[in-house]
Amino acid sequence: MSIRQKQDEIVSEFALFDDWMQKYEYMIELGKSLPLISENNKTDDNIIKGCQSKVWLHAELIKEKINFTADSDAIITKGIIAILLRVFSGHHPKEIIESDTEFIDKIGLKEHLSPSRANGLGSMIKQLKMYAIAYQTKLS
Amino acid sequence: MFKENLNVKKIREDFPILKRIINGNNIIYLDNAATSQTPLQVINAISNYYKTTNANIHRGVHFLSQEATDLYEKTREKIRAHINARKSEEIILTSGTTHSINLVANGFESILKKGDELIVSELEHHANIVPWQMLSEKTGALLRVLPMKKDGTLNLDSYKSVLNNRTKVVFVNHVSNALGIINPVKEIIRLAHKFDAAVLIDGAQATPHLITNVTDLDADFYTTSAHKICGPTGIGMLYGKEEWLKKLPPYQGGGEMIDQVTFEKTTYADIPHKFEAGTPNIAGAVGFGAAIDYINKIGFDFIESHEKDLLKNATDQLRKITGMKIYGDIENKVPVISFNVDKVHHYDLGTILDKMGIAVRTGQHCCQPIMDFYGINGTVRASFAFYNTHREVDMFVNGVKKAVKMLL
Numbered sequence: 001m002s003i004r005q006k007q008d009e010i011v012s013e014f015a016l017f018d019d020w021m022q023k024y025e026y027m028i029e030l031g032k033s034l035p036l037i038s039e040n041n042k043t044d045d046n047i048i049k050g051c052q053s054k055v056w057l058h059a060e061l062i063k064e065k066i067n068f069t070a071d072s073d074a075i076i077t078k079g080i081i082a083i084l085l086r087v088f089s090g091h092h093p094k095e096i097i098e099s100d101t102e103f104i105d106k107i108g109l110k111e112h113l114s115p116s117r118a119n120g121l122g123s124m125i126k127q128l129k130m131y132a133i134a135y136q137t138k139l140s
Numbered sequence: 141m142f143k144e145n146l147n148v149k150k151i152r153e154d155f156p157i158l159k160r161i162i163n164g165n166n167i168i169y170l171d172n173a174a175t176s177q178t179p180l181q182v183i184n185a186i187s188n189y190y191k192t193t194n195a196n197i198h199r200g201v202h203f204l205s206q207e208a209t210d211l212y213e214k215t216r217e218k219i220r221a222h223i224n225a226r227k228s229e230e231i232i233l234t235s236g237t238t239h240s241i242n243l244v245a246n247g248f249e250s251i252l253k254k255g256d257e258l259i260v261s262e263l264e265h266h267a268n269i270v271p272w273q274m275l276s277e278k279t280g281a282l283l284r285v286l287p288m289k290k291d292g293t294l295n296l297d298s299y300k301s302v303l304n305n306r307t308k309v310v311f312v313n314h315v316s317n318a319l320g321i322i323n324p325v326k327e328i329i330r331l332a333h334k335f336d337a338a339v340l341i342d343g344a345q346a347t348p349h350l351i352t353n354v355t356d357l358d359a360d361f362y363t364t365s366a367h368k369i370c371g372p373t374g375i376g377m378l379y380g381k382e383e384w385l386k387k388l389p390p391y392q393g394g395g396e397m398i399d400q401v402t403f404e405k406t407t408y409a410d411i412p413h414k415f416e417a418g419t420p421n422i423a424g425a426v427g428f429g430a431a432i433d434y435i436n437k438i439g440f441d442f443i444e445s446h447e448k449d450l451l452k453n454a455t456d457q458l459r460k461i462t463g464m465k466i467y468g469d470i471e472n473k474v475p476v477i478s479f480n481v482d483k484v485h486h487y488d489l490g491t492i493l494d495k496m497g498i499a500v501r502t503g504q505h506c507c508q509p510i511m512d513f514y515g516i517n518g519t520v521r522a523s524f525a526f527y528n529t530h531r532e533v534d535m536f537v538n539g540v541k542k543a544v545k546m547l548l
Contacts, residue, residue, distance in 0.1 A: 020163065020495045021546075028488075028546060052487040052503045052518065073517070074485040075547060076492075112491075119487060 003095055006087045007103035014107035023108065027079030034082045037069040048120045048127055053077045055120035059131040065090050066135055068128065077119050080104075080112055084121075088128055093139065096132035101125055142453045142530040145446055151438065151527050154179035158527065165497030168532045168539075173317055173476055173523035174501055175367045176348060178427075182370060185430035186423050196419055198396055212422050215429035216412070219377050222432050223352040223362065230385065232378040232415045233425055237344040238267040240363035240378035241311070243415060244340055245271035247388030248309060254280035257306045259337075261286040261294055262513060263316040263323070266506040268342045272311060281308065286328075288513060292319045292468025300331060307337040314346035314362075318507040318521065319468030320476025322346070326357050333358065338384060344368050344376075348525065349447060349474040351440045354379050366424065371431030375424030378415075385411045392417040443526045450524045450533055451475040457537040461544065467510075467519060475524035478505070481540070484547050486518045492543035493520075498536055 001009075017023045037046075041058035048055040053074035060067045068089040072078040087103070088096055104110055113122050152158050155177045160167045169177060189211065195204035197212050213228075220228040234240045252258075258272055258281055276283040284307075286299045294312070303310075310332045314325050329339045340361035343352060347364040354362045361384065365376035380388070390397055390408055394417030399407040408414040435443070454477055458464055463482030480486060490502030501521040504511045511518060522536060 024492065024495065025546060052490075053485065054517070074487040076488045 003087055003091055003099045007099075010083060010087065011103055011106045020108075024076065027083075028075055029079075030082040031072075031075040031077075031079035034078075036078065036081060036085065037071040041069060042071060048123045052117060053119045055081065055124045057124055057127055057131075059128075059135075061093075061135050061138070064139060065092055066096060066131060068131075070124065072120070074119065077112070077121060080109060080121060081124070083107075083109075084125070084128070093132040093136035097129065097136060142449055142533075144530050145449075147442065148446065148527060148529055152529075154181065154434075155527055156180065162497040162499075163495050168496075168498045168528075168535055170522040170524060170528065170532070170536060171499045171501050172348070172525040172528075173320075173345060173368075173521065175373065176370050176525055177527070178372065178431075179370055179434055181434045182372065182427050182430045186372060186427045189423050189426040194423075197422055198413075208422055211429070212420070212425045215425045215432075218429045218432045219379075222436070223347075223379055224355050225379050226355060227382060229411045230379055230382055232380065232385070232412045233420055233428075234363070234376050234378050234415075235374055235421065236365035236367070236376035237342060237363045238271075240361075240376060241268055241340065241342065242271045243378060243391040244361050244380070244388065245275045246391050248275060249278055250389050251387070252279040252281045252308055255306060256281040256308045257304070258283050259286050259299070259302055259307055259310040259332075260284070261312040261323070262288040262509050263292075263294065263319070263321070264311070264313055264507070264509070265317050265342065265344075266508070268311050268313060268340075269509070272309075282306075286310075286312065288510070291470055292316070292321045293470065294323055294328075296324065296327065296331075299328065303331060303335055303337070305335055307332065307335050309338050309340065311340040311342065313342040313344070314352075315343075315349070315474050315476075316468070316507075316510075317345045317476075318505040318510050318519070319478050320345070320473040320523070321468045321470060322350070322472050322474065325359070329358050329360075345474065345476070348435075349443065360384050366428040366431055369431055370434055372424050372427040375421045375428050377428075380411075382411065385415070390414045390417065394418040396420075438526060446526050447475040447524060450528055450530065451477070453530055454522065454524070454533045454537065457533070458540065461537075461541060463544075467514060476521060477523075478519040478521045480516065480519050481544050484544055486520045488547050489520050489540070489543050492546060493536075493539050496539045496542070498539045500536075 042056050046056045046058050055072045057070045068085050070081045157177050193207050195208045197209040216228045216231045219231045284302050287295045289295050315322050325341050332339045338360040341359045343362050343364040348369045360381050362379040367373040397414045397417040399409050465480050467478045486502040503518040
């Protein structure tokens, strides 16, 4: 499945929620259930500091595809990370570079990427793209 | 049970923003320590200024300029009266507390020498740490710390042992923005003066809740921001004792702050104008003046008693929540509650409350040293104002309970 297809899939999943409570309960569930990163990779090098919550992001290139793992100390941030990883992990760097994050707006979570939140998510997406650019350079 | 105060219902009519619907709920605004809301009386004063008086001040011979100057200077006088300073020249209009502190810290660069000492309290906002750190780097003066105790109060015994003949400036907040605790600033000033050290009091969190009396405190410098006391953003004040303000060099150069300018030498205007370079925030000053009138009309007797009730009501109810930890949970404080719930991240709690239309602050509150002291990454901070109601307190507490249930 392409990044675009995954994004569309998530948008239709989120359309089923009646209100914000259901949506957030789902994200909290996602945040709680997913083992996102191995403790070995939860290093200071991989940390993206937000004033509010911390995010760890680790990337590996496996067979020309980037495998992302990540974590956060805040559960809602972690839930959003789970959604981002579902979309972006396992894709070729070029596809990641060419993709956007508009679907976050469509599922009503855009506020979490606002700099005023200072939760590290905005920087995480930038970092995700930086990894893609770095690996793309390596591959070409 | 706390009965709703009938005055509050009427007061709330002055604040159109309190009628806003956020995420389908009537907003419950509990981030007053970050910025207070603006009543119509202040909004109208600013609007009328632009509609009828707008002009530059202090140098026009024409009618509007004169009128604008009068309004601007009237605010200076209102501030003087409000904080009980001796002379209006001792009041500098600044862009806010941060600007005021930088102005003073910058001025001390020409006074301090290597080996001198500065004392900062552990409870300070970054705005009352960083400018002094910069000063310390520039001058070689040593920055020493007045430590806090576990209950959030300052350790005066340690303070006494840090104070000495080399101490030149002490800077402490009147009320801690992260915890809401009222610090014994009068005693801190008295002790510093034994060593002829100057004391700067950051009053940003005190002025919305307490009557300020700089003469009684004997403060050398006292500062606050208008937006904490129902005024507009981008304007604030610095009180400085005349002898200190005369001693400090100007902070910025420009128009308005000069006496004579030639290419060989410029002589500066007298205080307060030597610290007010360029065209100031005139409309902001008009709003600041209106805000002082407004809070005095509400009256600090009412503000203090109603806020005390709100604080007690909220604290009593929060304490009953399992896993609740309130930081600085003592009697002597303004209506600010900084807390965490066991196993719940402050950011998550704040996010869910926001979805319910409840505005609180989460994070470090620009006070990393306090967070380090408690070994935490942040807290949820609910801060109340005189226009908040007991119904809002109940809804906030229910919101916290509901959010915790979702998150655990």
